[in-house]
Amino acid sequence: MNGIEFLASFLRTGRPHGIGIGSTLGEVDRAVRHRFVDVVDDEGRSLRRDYGFVEFYFNFTPGGAWVMSGGSVELHRLASGPDMAEEWALTTGVEFPRYVAWEAVRDELVRVPGAPELHVGDQGGFLEYRAAASDVSVIVVDDEEEERGYHVGHGDVWSVSLWAPVRAS
Structure with missing residues (x-):
């Protein structure tokens, strides 16, 4: 699978590699077999698992699980x-290009059945495309002067994030 297809699927489902909000650390370990670094906060209640250019965040529950x-x-x-993408492809089978144009992701997303509606917001030099149905947001560089090189350029995806929704009680 290429990275563009992966991102379109992630936007639609909110489940990269079949895991998502509420998945346990064990489920993540079974789904993603790639080297990582764990960073636990001082109180031992939150964990950031860093795989290089992919990170997952965990909370420690009263039941004793991440x-x-x-x-x-x-x-x-x-x-x-770009070597991070090569390593990721070897362990996950997902090949990412050095730069990911939002236009390519958007074009792939329209081909995905059940594509979510995206709400656009200005983030000062970036645009945020938020898919409330899947709890995923995409941050895209929106500065005409930014050119590709050592950094991503205008129209490129900066990041794609999965966030736990705040539900009204």
């Missing part, structure tokens, strides 16, 4: 470190 609360695919890191 449960996923969010995640992020930091695509901007690939502009300066």
